[in-house]
Amino acid sequence: MSSNLYWKIKKPASAVALCMIAGALLAGCSGNGNNGNNGNSQASPAPEASSSGTPAGDPYADLPKKVSISTFDRGAVSSDEGTYEDNRWTKWIGEQSGIDVSIVPVPRNQAQDKLNVLIASNQAPDLIWEYDRTYIGKLVTQGAIQPVDDYIEKYSTSYKAYLQEHPELKPYLTFDGKMYAVATARTLDSIANHGIWIRQDWLDKLNLKTPTTMEELIEVAKAFKDGDPDGNGKADTTALVGSTTFDAYSAMNAAISNQWYLEDGQMKYGATLDRFGDAMAWEKTMYEEGLVDKEYLTDKNFQRAIQLWTTGKAGIFVGSWGGSAMENHIRDMLKNVPDANPVPLEPVSTSNGKYGLYQETSPFIFVAFNKEMGNPKAAVEYLDWLVDSGWKSLVYGTEGVHYKDVNGVAQVIDSEKYKKEVSYAGEYAVLRNDSFTPADLPAKAASDELSQRLAGLSEKGLETATKNKFRRDIPYQPSFTEVNEIQTAMKPFIEEIRARVTTQGASYTADWGLEEIRKEWQRLGGEAVEAKAQEWYEANKASFE
Structure with missing residues (x-):
């Protein structure tokens, strides 16, 4: 998640007066002074008010702050x-x-x-x-x-x-x-989250058009892999790297694994949809064609992906839309490859439609x-x-x-x-009373030429990241015990199936993987969970509008 790097000055929130009756004695109650590190104590309830509105006693008044x-x-x-x-x-x-x-x-x-x-x-x-x-x-x-x-x-x-x-x-x-x-x-x-970046100079050198469909993206990736775009005479370039690769495949197919979707008015879990199978098929194709780094499934901290991108050995980066993280990556790239020209790439369309990459809720x-x-x-x-x-x-x-x-x-x-x-x-700034317009990005950046260039790229990245709507059928996900438990159980299973589909050859197709996921979903009680999720949706949908 990228941190905001701007501050548009605004007035602080208006104060809300707290009325207290003069002379009231607040009796300090005995209580634990633990700092959340001792499980033997229970937090005391907030004090009740008396019939006159005066707090009857504050159990926290004398505790260390x-x-x-x-x-x-x-x-x-x-x-x-x-x-x-x-x-x-x-x-x-x-x-x-x-x-x-x-x-x-x-x-x-x-x-x-x-x-x-x-x-x-x-x-x-x-x-x-x-x-x-x-x-x-x-x-x-x-x-x-x-x-x-x-x-x-x-x-x-x-x-x-x-x-x-x-x-x-x-x-x-x-x-x-x-x-x-x-x-x-x-x-x-910060609502905009994920983005895709592509080397425009590589497209220009290989006389390629900006890809707009998944099929075109695969063809561009093949050219980036085999066409010696960095001009060193060696087959040492990787087409696509990044920290959110499968998230991008899933979002462009409208099938994030742990999101619920409305299919003909029915609540369905993302990982069980046909569209999720399509996302796994993409991942398998990109891997088997050698268009991604072979180590990306084990590159948990994304350090290898960042290294390939910043040293000029990768043509497409799937990660942040911009902000400090991507600006730092591009800054490092330009130190290594001064003539590089990375630009934001709009998400491509698929057989399932055209959707934006992941975006946050409010x-x-x-x-x-x-x-x-x-x-x-x-x-x-x-x-x-x-x-x-x-x-x-x-x-x-x-x-x-x-x-x-x-x-x-x-x-x-x-x-x-x-x-x-x-x-x-x-x-540390977990709460912020902030404001923002895209024009703030160049305004807040340092005045030197490189910082202004990076800020301009971030502004363009933000426009690109928000151009296409991320598919979110409900504003927030259902949360009750059965849903939480099955999601927790399914997560490692889905990751294991994805890895097998991607790396284990022709016997492990995306169709096979989707069927395995559906069987596990049913084994864990998925049908009953879907019914409960549907009840939750019917009870809450009026508040979604």
Whole structure:
């Protein structure tokens, strides 16, 4: 997920007055001061109000203001900056927020697995966050997190006001009639997610047209593999690499494996659709034709894919639409191959239609409260500080050092300095009161020629990424125990079948793979789960419109 690299100045959310009767004595209740790391205590309920409206007692008033929160470890903190747990920004957070905040990093590509282990061992942080609403739903059904409605109502000012200004978020945050997470709204550049980039200079050298269909994409890929596009006289180029390769195949066929689709008004699981078989067939063809890197299925951190792209040995990259990640990749490429001309590529059409690549729903990050949390009042105060003002510096750095204000937009002063000293801090800005227009991208970029070129490419990448609508038949996925359990069981099975279809030769066709997936789905009770999902859809569809 790409972090926003702009800040268009806007007024903070209006304050919401908290009325208290003068002279009321708030009695401090005894309570645990654990920081979410001790599974032997239960979080106390938020205090009840008396008939007069005065809080009868606050069990958290005398507790230390300590909060722990998960963070994605993307390997972006340089050794001289410190670690994700201890660096200039973690110190700044404590100083500015007045909260003792401890960071619990989890590897980005194994985040949910790591969080599950921490939860099971009663070592999970107080605040747990993910981009994935379905994962939050799993934590609800497991009883690992608690409702936040009362805490927001009693302790929040800034976030409560923000939520009143953004009521469209409430359905995404609600499970079984209760709010189990908080979130702020995405801006357009974070709604757009995946993208495809292609070497225009390779197309020009080989006299090829920009591909618009899957068949044309395969022909271009073959030419990139066999036509010596880098001109070194060696057969050493790879046609297609990237971090979201199969996601792109699936999205262009409208069959993301873990998404539910409406087929003639009936809820169907993506991995069981004929269209998912088509996506597996694409993946198999690209692999068997040698058009992708042979190691891409085991390249879990995508380091090899990035290396091939940035050293000028790959012609197509499937990953981010732009933003800091892709801008950094292209910056590195241009250092190695100054004459390279990477440009965004529109998703190609398939026999199933023309659809956009993956795009996010409105909520940015879902932040949930561990049921073992020690001090939810302190957690709310920290989140209020973030949404009110704290997010800005975490995203853009220090004014005059990392950015300067240009007509309300934060313009990076030195892109390398920003990358090293600030870019990782965006992981801490889990709530943001932000605004954006595509024109902000060149405005916020450093003024040097290369930074402006990269910003222009990102702006074009954003336009391309949002040009075609990603197929999402329902705004968010159903979340109940049976759905969560079968999805958890199906995920590794689907990955295993995909790998066999892709790499094990003619005996393992896409049709064979789809049939295996369907049989496993049925074995695990898929028919009953579909019926329950249908009931869920019928009960909730009125709120989707």
